[in-house]
Amino acid sequence: MVLPGLALPDDIDALKAMILSMAREQAASEARIAVAEVRIAASEAEVARLKAVEKSANERIANLTSILKVLQRTQHGTRSERLRLAIDDEQASFAFEEVETGLSEIRSELDRAVGNKPKRAPRPRKGFAAHLERIEEVVEPEIPGDCEGLEKVLIGEDRSERLDVVPPKFRVIVTRRPKYAFRGRDGVVQALAPAQIVESGLPTERLLAYIAVSKYADGLPLYRQEAIYLRDGVEISRSLMAQWMGHLGFELQMLADYILERVKEGERVFADETTLPTLAPGSGKTTKAWLWAYARDDRPYGGTSPPMVAYRFEDSRGADCVARHLAGFSGMLQVDGYSAYTNLVKARAKAGSNETIRLAGCWAHLRRKFYDLHISGVSQ
Known part of the structure; x- marks a missing residue:
């Protein structure tokens, strides 16, 4: 078959060369088609893989979202919902952390699955606190062989910051008190032992403060601290740490009383109370106390x-608790609608006391009443 418009040479050698050239072009075209088909198959497989990853991620996101909604109902839902779910604050915080961790893991997995996706523009990072110690590490580049012996000229640098932590470590403070005797003189001279919160005890004041902050400020029970310290080979039983906290509480009572007196010196005081589950000694159960x-x-x-x-x-x-706590206070007291504060004001007025208290209501508590009326449909 002769292609229309194609002039065939009369020379046989030229005709053979033309046929060979056309055969090579056809072979190259078939090779390109084969490569394209392989790439299409690979693309289809990659699309199927990404769809599977997306489906798995969507299922996990839906599961985490449902958990998050349950947790939100425990915090912001009606009281009946909160009672039925029976999740305390510690469990809710732990669950929120697990949800955040799961979402971050899914995002990392999707980023790895996409692979060569275009990078987003870097967002400005909030700097770290100025009081944190800065330790600079300079990473020098390798000098190319053809630059050996040439003078280096610094034309700039890239700078980045990462947050680091030095885990707390235990150490032993060895206190030595030498004894001295003098020739020609009777008696021994020795420095007095430093004062300690726990007399002749093992802990330093720094260790006592660390245990107290971990327990009361960070919510880390003593039995967990016992397990943490054991990882460093330090055996401190929780019963012993409980005794130490008792000594520390006794020493800090004076400071607590001083703070309350300073608070009552102000013209206005904010007061509130909340429940505090407390272990009942010997019963293994908790009772309701108040803070x-x-x-x-x-x-x-x-x-x-x-x-x-x-x-x-x-x-x-x-x-009687609030009356005892606020003895000697005169001024404005901002509280919720609890009757104990109202009774305190009435009792002082009836007794003709010079210590007068004016109550100031709380707008947040008042707003709840309007909200209750609104959701009940009677706020028209």
Whole structure:
């Protein structure tokens, strides 16, 4: 078959060369088609793999989202929902952390699956606190062989910061008190032993503070601290640490009383109370106790006194507790609608006391009443 418009040479050798050239072009075209088919098959396989990854990720995201909604109902839902779910704050916080970890893992998996996706523009990173120690590490490049012996000229640098931590480590403080005797003189001279919170005890004041902050500020029970310290080969039983906390509490009682007195010196005090589950000795069960908080913060009103909060632990929520705590206080008391505070004001007025208290209501508690009326449909 002769292609239309194609002039065939009369020379046989030229005709053979033309046929060979056309055969090579056809073979090259078939090779390109085969490569394209392989790439299409690979692309289809990659699309199927990405769809499988996306399906798995969507299922996990849906599961985590449902868990998140349950947790949100425990915090923001109606009281009946919160009671049915029976999840405490520690469990909810742990679950929220697990959800965040799961979502981050899914995002990393999707990033690895996409592989060569275009990188997004870097977002400005919030700098770390200025008081943190900075340790600079300079990573020098390898000098190419053809640059050996030439003078280096610094024309710039890239700088990045990462957050690091030095885990706490145990150490032993060895205190030596030499004894001296003098020739020609009777007696021995030796320095007095330094004062300790736990007399003749094992812990330093720094260790006591670390255990107390971990337990009361960070919510780390003593039995967990016992297991953590054991990883460093330090055996401290929780019963022993409990005794140490008792000694520390006794020494800090004076400071707690001082803070409460300073709080009551203010013109206005914020008071509130909350339940605190407490282990009943010998029963293995918890009972309901109460933690009373009294705060003073005069900064919004032009005051220069530092903000402070005083806490008091009580076995009850009775009016005698607040009367005992606020003895000697005169001024404005901002509280919720609990009757113990109202009874305190009435009792002082009836007794003709010079220590007068004016109650200030809480807008947040008042707003709840309007919200209840709104959702019940009677706020028209």
